[in-house]
Amino acid sequence: MILVIPAIDLRGGCCVRLYQGEYEKEQVYFDDPVKMAKLWRIQNAKVLHLVDLDAAKGGTDNNTEVIHQICKELDIPVQIGGGIRTAEDIDRALEAGAYRVIIGTAAVENPDLVSTAVEKHGASRIVVGIDAKDGEVRVQGWTEGSGQNAVQFARDMEDRGCRRIVYTDISRDGTMEGPNMEAYREMGSELKKAKITASGGIGNHHHLIKLNELSDFRVDSVIVGRALYENTFPCQQFWCWNMKDEIDLSCFSTATLKKGPSS
Numbered sequence: 001m002i003l004v005i006p007a008i009d010l011r012g013g014c015c016v017r018l019y020q021g022e023y024e025k026e027q028v029y030f031d032d033p034v035k036m037a038k039l040w041r042i043q044n045a046k047v048l049h050l051v052d053l054d055a056a057k058g059g060t061d062n063n064t065e066v067i068h069q070i071c072k073e074l075d076i077p078v079q080i081g082g083g084i085r086t087a088e089d090i091d092r093a094l095e096a097g098a099y100r101v102i103i104g105t106a107a108v109e110n111p112d113l114v115s116t117a118v119e120k121h122g123a124s125r126i127v128v129g130i131d132a133k134d135g136e137v138r139v140q141g142w143t144e145g146s147g148q149n150a151v152q153f154a155r156d157m158e159d160r161g162c163r164r165i166v167y168t169d170i171s172r173d174g175t176m177e178g179p180n181m182e183a184y185r186e187m188g189s190e191l192k193k194a195k196i197t198a199s200g201g202i203g204n205h206h207h208l209i210k211l212n213e214l215s216d217f218r219v220d221s222v223i224v225g226r227a228l229y230e231n232t233f234p235c236q237q238f239w240c241w242n243m244k245d246e247i248d249l250s251c252f253s254t255a256t257l258k259k260g261p262s263s
Helices: 033-042 064-073 087-095 105-109 112-121 150-159 181-190 205-212 234-238
Strands: 003-011 014-019 022-030 048-052 078-081 100-103 126-133 136-139 144-149 164-169 195-199 219-224
Touching (some): 014 033, 033 064, 064 078, 078 126, 087 112, 105 112, 112 126, 136 150, 144 150, 150 181, 164 181, 181 195
Parallel strands (some): 048 078, 078 100, 126 164
Antiparallel strands (some): 003 014, 136 144
């Protein structure tokens, strides 16, 4: 079964979701990200996906302290993206407790950074985030086009040692209308070593079942945001979501813990 990774997108210190990557179409879901992270852990999350939207957009404001606190509080791997521009940013994120660091815009503008980071930290710690719209890689928090084709860029990143790609179809992100299956097939058919984490469009368990069909195209995990926040999965009715103000967030579930994903 495909690994489901809950997402926490941070903006202004809150858990938010954007619609198709547009900052003007923001929905605030929770004002305590640390508590939200613990809640996902209690609901048996094996990995957590954090994105600093403020940093991703290139602004001076960021959510560094909140991210550090989440890494400190959780006992599962946390992958961090948003605003990772330099080797020093990567070092700081890993030192703060992140298991994996996602390089997005910087991978497009400075591809050698990926090669250097993989050589220094290992392929299991470095992820390339490819955010695309109509097949074109977008940068600067999805606000600008790069002129690069997403599949060709993925192949270049694989050649540089990348073994994990988070591929987001911006047109599906936040819509809950279903994943772009063809886009994942196209990219997966061109890769030989790197695995794909799908992102964008998940709205129900039927979409997860469909993604399972892409295992031969190197898709082995999926990031889910809005659908989890809006309680669209039947199993959530039995979880503690509706008791989040009363539950003891220090008592984690019985999930099997590992040091971290292999890639």
